[in-house]
Amino acid sequence: MPLSMNHRTLASLTLAPLALAAFSAFANEGMWMPQQLPSIAKDLKAAGFKANPASLSKLTEFPMGAIVSLGGCSASFVSPQGLVVTNHHCAYGSIQYNSTAERDLIKKGFLAQSFEEELPAAPGSRILVTEEVRDVTAQVLDASVQALSGKARTDAIEGKTKALVAECEKGGGYRCGVSSFYGGVLYQLIKQMEIRDVRLVHAPADMVGRFGGDTDNWMWPRHTGDYSFYRAYVGADGKPADFNKANKPYAPKFHLQLASKPLKEGDFVMVAGYPGSTQRLRLPQEVDFTFRVERPAMIKAFDERMAIIRKAGEGNRELEIKLASGLAGLANTHKNWTGQQASYDGSDILPRKQADYDALRKWVNADAKRQAQFGASFAEVEKLLAEGFAIREREMLLGMSTPGLLNTARSLYENAVQAALPDEKRKPGYQQRDQLRTRQALESMERRYDSEVDRRVAAHFLAQYLAQPADKLEAPLLQALGLSQGMAEPAIRARLDVLYAKTLLADKATRLSWMGKPAADFKASDDSMIAAAVALYDFDQAMETRDKERAGRMQVAYSGVMKALMAFRASKGEALYPDANGTLRVSFGKVTGRPSDDGTQWTAFTTLRGITAKHRGAGDFNAPEEQLAAIRAKQFDRYAAPELGSVPVNFLATLDTTGGNSGSAVMNDRSELVGLLFDGTLDGVIANWDFDRKNIRSICLDARYMLWQMKVVDKADRLLKEMKAL
């Protein structure tokens, strides 16, 4: 759960390719771009990696050719017939999609005994195989772009990016994107084969795959069998195709083999996957604003929002179920943010970040040439950040306050406005390639949206928003919705009721019917939300223009500061990995426990003993009886670790991971599969901002537990044979 992320369009915002000489890296820190690995070969070797580090930099060779993305989760090919292993929580949507009251695959698990029995994954499921990563910095930031600034620069970068993507996707079967690294220093075009016929092959029982549930989420000791299997199917021509019974299993060029030797404490491990987002290179000003101002306010707002939603669901089980998934998402983010804030408060993070920044500035100022090259960037970044904080503070409540249906109306209207333009001129997100996703989003609103809850939430936060002085409020928004400064919640609620009575956007068919309608139809509509969206259009465009102006300036300035930082680090012989941005990364470290509370320690492995000890026969700790019987009978087969006296279940490793890494293959020094990454620890979530070399641990499923459960309990011999594990 925590280490997966929602699919996000690979975003984009400038420069020269990175000169990569031999650098030194801290053993367990760093989400490295594969191409950086040869430059830290010495460290990789010292950590225990046996093969040539250069092999890890080639995406179309072994082992990286076996690593795939599921869009929000990571996975890997584990057979020549396109079998893919990922986390149970990454395949959860597909297990749920195929479950019925009569055939409860969530509870009982699922095991296809043949290709024929393999089930279509949830709509929208994709297996993305990264085939090419190309440095396109020179194209994105060519001379014509370099000459521009402000909004013109943003628009030009957007235009270059769209053109590169369009060119790359020509011919179909591929999904391309341009990713920005180091705040616009480097741009990469990433080309991924997009396999659309994905099938569910095997999932263990819920209380194996989710054992410990929310209680154990982000916790150690852990005993979760967080694995499931998909299979990639392609058309007869071997190319990606929509689901068709006649499709054939995809034959990947490479797949991972299961470990040929038992994993032990202290062993080298590495993980390859798609971490979503980190903020480690953020400047101290950003850290301070976030944790001093923004986050505490957001945590409070989330508390309030969750309380409203929980109250709405009380005594209405049907509504409660409808709201559950949204609430779980809010709770997960809230737990993460609260964990980060707890680690931040009272820590020395800010003074350290400030000291690092001061040292960088001092180094720049110590040399006239460096001063000339980077000095202006620092001044500009500091100015832009200060302005940006003021904007974020001013607009903080706005996002919470906006009724959900107004945002739906705004998207629909913008889509209509953009549709009038040639495809290549449309804004990203509103192009032809985005239409299917937009439609799916409008459809899926149905499963989660409740008008009453939407109004309660909006009224609650609008009351806070409108309580501010008039000069802090956006007049066009108030006008469009018929609101005024100082309105109390009951009056706001009454106004929202009037507005909601005059919109049909809560109705799915009506919502979808607006797709494809011309902008003129919107202007003529008396639907309250459509009318408000039309009324707000100029204001929204002005805001977008403001943001694009700032983004263009920021791209120049921020990349300047980052280049200074890279040069400073290089002067000390240190490599600098970019913050995670949803692209393929490699982390390495070792299997090891860590200090816990004073007087206790986490050991590297958990075992089957812990399942029996935690089992309560109910709630989050309700292991299947067949599994408990096998544990009681000590039917360990070949999967026990003698030094543990049982089968290893989960293990801790000094691997640097974050949300999006879920399902990533954990490999040993021979690039063999030893486990799956599935979680981090709650006191480690601050690592997204500040990496703590001593305490950071990733929580991994030990492949021996997966194989033991498949062999001894679930009798998944077919798949074990396919993986040559039998």
Next chain:
Amino acid sequence: MPLSMNHRTLASLTLAPLALAAFSAFANEGMWMPQQLPSIAKDLKAAGFKANPASLSKLTEFPMGAIVSLGGCSASFVSPQGLVVTNHHCAYGSIQYNSTAERDLIKKGFLAQSFEEELPAAPGSRILVTEEVRDVTAQVLDASVQALSGKARTDAIEGKTKALVAECEKGGGYRCGVSSFYGGVLYQLIKQMEIRDVRLVHAPADMVGRFGGDTDNWMWPRHTGDYSFYRAYVGADGKPADFNKANKPYAPKFHLQLASKPLKEGDFVMVAGYPGSTQRLRLPQEVDFTFRVERPAMIKAFDERMAIIRKAGEGNRELEIKLASGLAGLANTHKNWTGQQASYDGSDILPRKQADYDALRKWVNADAKRQAQFGASFAEVEKLLAEGFAIREREMLLGMSTPGLLNTARSLYENAVQAALPDEKRKPGYQQRDQLRTRQALESMERRYDSEVDRRVAAHFLAQYLAQPADKLEAPLLQALGLSQGMAEPAIRARLDVLYAKTLLADKATRLSWMGKPAADFKASDDSMIAAAVALYDFDQAMETRDKERAGRMQVAYSGVMKALMAFRASKGEALYPDANGTLRVSFGKVTGRPSDDGTQWTAFTTLRGITAKHRGAGDFNAPEEQLAAIRAKQFDRYAAPELGSVPVNFLATLDTTGGNSGSAVMNDRSELVGLLFDGTLDGVIANWDFDRKNIRSICLDARYMLWQMKVVDKADRLLKEMKAL
């Protein structure tokens, strides 16, 4: 708390001295009699002890000459001026005794800045210095005794014992006792100098000495500063004397020095003290009866008793305080028993004990000579045990059912009856030497006794007792109290109310006035409880006669089985330590953590960091502000362990200890003081019955924490100088 015990008269029950050749011992198991240590010298050396093991067997030399008993707790001399260190919880009564609302020594702690400021310890406080341990088996079980059996044998042993004690105590200043080992194989006369002028010198603040309170009791991680200081005072002649301002500090022949090197994980440690009672040599029949029948019933009865007492105290704070200490004692025993039962249930303890016993019987039966020597003992023990279980089962409810005042009346009447005999003929416990203790017990009843609670408890259990068939009931008891089979609780309660209305024993002065009155006065009394005691006397004597008859037979039989066991073990080259019986013992082991829950481990040391982490500003976790400030400022002085980055607070060691060991000196391989033993772990309380070599740990105070607190926080420079620690 858990590792202290109430003072118990050293009890007594035969044979040849132990032939001690070289034996092998399991590294961390065994509460060894000092004289056994030379026989396991090889193991002691292997474990890391540096000096000559023979030195540990001499009680009047270093270091054993520095080890003392407080009667229920252990302690040691730490200066040439009679300064004694023990646990805070062992000195608690004295701290409480000297506290007033205006001068709260419990809360604030106490530090005498001069000899003059040292305060008298609580009445009855003693420092017992063991000066001689003599094997008196040949005297206790001389030819005349050997010729006897049954009650006559019991009486004869009692007579020999009394004579030995009287001879030993002649001249005053000494307390002597005869202790029985291995169920009557060995008898030792133990002569202890009894220092009666004990003064309180220093105690830390309650929330240092009791930090963690009941919450952390028997738990790890632990952060308790469980130390306090007494001083032994003697008369001008250097002999024990009652408290007198003119008394002088006692100059012990030996005292411990503080460690000259830092204690580290893996280091050898040993502990010398007075463990109270263990049952490791008990036969499988006894183990089975205890845990299958007796303990579950007793745990249930304790639950009920505690519930009644708690209910009685509700809404009456004064009564609640009065009942608190008794309730805490019940809760402590209940927690211990529940912990033992939890470890026992589902364990292989009984089959292992049975297998050991079967192997012993097989070995005896395999040889005609051994068969002739021991065979009859086994048969007799089995017969006596079976009879004994039936008696215990029959009488189980009786103890709970008997009104407290009836037992008081019985003791008073027996004391009067015995007083008519020459002192040497009186029963143990009723001699001249016991009179002061009896008086103190009658006095201290005042602080804990509540008539209403006594009746509620008695009525509750009498209802259960009387619900049994008539043939299970003791008719004389029913008759004496006017009760009958099948009476319901309200009727019992009404009867008790009548009885209690006609007794004045609840009144302290009246209770004490009965001491010294002749038996005739008892017979003439119309006090309901005195009358009942007189009416029950013949019945009580018959029961005592039955028990003495059984004890005499059991002494012969049980010691026969134990001698067989010793011979069997010796044939395998293994030493056998006797069960703890309140006499001086030595355990050795090493400083080390242990596995905890699956996926976690206990580390060997806790540090000051844990105090800050546990501090809540209230309840059991409310560290003094001056201490927290010193921790925050990292004022570690010389007391930090570099490998821990802080001052060590408590540590775990594989030391074999039990209740009574509290306050024991923990010494390093040079016999220097490194800490104080103060607790065990809840999952280790079963060790009293079955020693688990892998998981057993004792919890010790690290002397560095004590010294740090004394130096940095409490400025106890005077004592540090005296201990040569400054």
